Amino acid sequence: MKLAMIIPPYRYGADPTQWITVPPQGYGGIQWVAATLIDGLLEAGCEVLLVGAPGSPARSGLNVSASLEPGDIRAAIDDFNPAVVHDHSNTAALPPEGPWPVVSTHHLNGVPERRENGIYVSAAQRRNAGSFTAPVIRLPVNPERCLFQEEKDDYLLFMGRVSAHKGAYEAAAFAHAAGLPLKVAGPSWEPEYLERLLADYPHTADYIGEVGGRARTELIARARAILVLSQTWGGPFGGPWVEPGATVVSEAAASGTPVIASSNGCLPEIVPGVGTVLPSTAEITPTAATEILDGLPTAQEVLKTAVDRWGHLKIAQEYLTVYERAARGERWM
Missing domain, CATH: 3.40.50.2000 (Glycogen Phosphorylase B;)
Incomplete structure (x- = not known):
C-alpha cells in the first residue's frame, strides 16, 4: 500500500x-x-x-x-x-x-x-x-530504536516539555522524597517555571536541556525509573490537560526502564504492567517513595510488556x- x-x-x-x-x-x-x-x-x-x-x-x-x-x-x-x-x-x-x-x-x-x-x-x-x-x-515503539539496559544507574528521569501540565515540578518533589537526583531533559519555554523548580530543588534537579541521538537513548535506558506525573492544569491550550498518549512511556519500557505515573488521561490505561500509577492525592513521603521504587517491575518485564502491547x-x-x-x-x- x-x-x-x-x-x-x-x-x-x-x-x-x-x-x-x-x-x-x-x-x-x-x-x-x-x-x-x-x-x-x-x-x-x-x-x-x-x-x-x-x-x-x-x-x-x-x-x-x-x-x-x-x-x-x-x-x-x-x-x-x-x-x-x-x-x-x-x-x-x-x-x-x-x-x-x-x-x-x-x-x-x-x-x-x-x-x-x-x-x-x-x-x-x-x-x-x-x-x-x-x-x-x-x-x-521499535525496540531497535531503543537501548535496553538491565542494570540501572541511581537517578530518576523526567523527559518532556518542562511545563506545569507535564509535571516536572512534581517529578522533582518525588525525587527529593526518594533521596535521588533527577535529570530533567526537554525544552523549557516557560523560564519562570524552570527557575522555580531549580530554586526549590537545587540539590535534586539537574536541568540538561534537550537531548537527542545516542545520548537520549542512554539517558532513558540508564535511569532507575522515569517520572510521568502529568497534571490536569497548566496545559498549553487552556482547559484541563488530559494526557493523550505519552510517547515516553513506551520508549522507557522498551529500554527496560519502569514508569512512575500520575492518574491523568491515558496513563492509567497504559502504565500498569510497565510501572505504577499514583493517585492524584498521594502524599509522597520518603518511606512511600522508597516503597514505590522497590515495587516496580523488572527491566525484562517492562520490555516484554512494551513489545507485546506496542x-x-x-x-x-x-x-x-x-x-x-x-x-x-x-x-x-
Whole structure:
C-alpha cells in the first residue's frame, strides 16, 4: 500500500534554522511516533511519502518531500498517488480535499480540527474529544530504536516539555522524597517555571536541556525509573490537560526502564504492567517513595510488556486495517 504521512512542520528549538526531522533531533513526540510507525509500515511492504519534515533521512521505501509550500505539498501527494493520506498535523499541513481518502491521528487535547476518520491514541483522549466509536491505536515503539539496559544507574528521569501540565515540578518533589537526583531533559519555554523548580530543588534537579541521538537513548535506558506525573492544569491550550498518549512511556519500557505515573488521561490505561500509577492525592513521603521504587517491575518485564502491547509491527498492522477501511470508502466520526 502507498501512504502519504503528513507531520506538523515545527522548527527545531535548539537550532531554529532547522525543521524537526523524523526521527527528531531532540524533543518531538509526534515525530517519534511517525518514525516508529513508518518503520513498521516499511517492514510490512508499504511505500511511504513523508510530508512536513524536510531534512529527514530518506531510505528504501520512504520518500521525503522537501517543500512546505501548500501548492508543493499538494503536488507531491498527487504525484505520489497514495491509497490513503495519514494526517498527524491536525490539518496544519493537510492540503484541501483531494481524490485520496484521509485518516487523521489526533495527538492533542480536545476536539480535533478534522473529526471525520479520526484515530485516537487512548480512550481518555477519545472521550475528551467527544467521540466513542473511532478507533483507538496506541503509540508504537521499535525496540531497535531503543537501548535496553538491565542494570540501572541511581537517578530518576523526567523527559518532556518542562511545563506545569507535564509535571516536572512534581517529578522533582518525588525525587527529593526518594533521596535521588533527577535529570530533567526537554525544552523549557516557560523560564519562570524552570527557575522555580531549580530554586526549590537545587540539590535534586539537574536541568540538561534537550537531548537527542545516542545520548537520549542512554539517558532513558540508564535511569532507575522515569517520572510521568502529568497534571490536569497548566496545559498549553487552556482547559484541563488530559494526557493523550505519552510517547515516553513506551520508549522507557522498551529500554527496560519502569514508569512512575500520575492518574491523568491515558496513563492509567497504559502504565500498569510497565510501572505504577499514583493517585492524584498521594502524599509522597520518603518511606512511600522508597516503597514505590522497590515495587516496580523488572527491566525484562517492562520490555516484554512494551513489545507485546506496542511493538511497531503490531501497531503498523492495526493502522493498515484502518487504512483499508478508509480506502474502501468507509467513514466514521
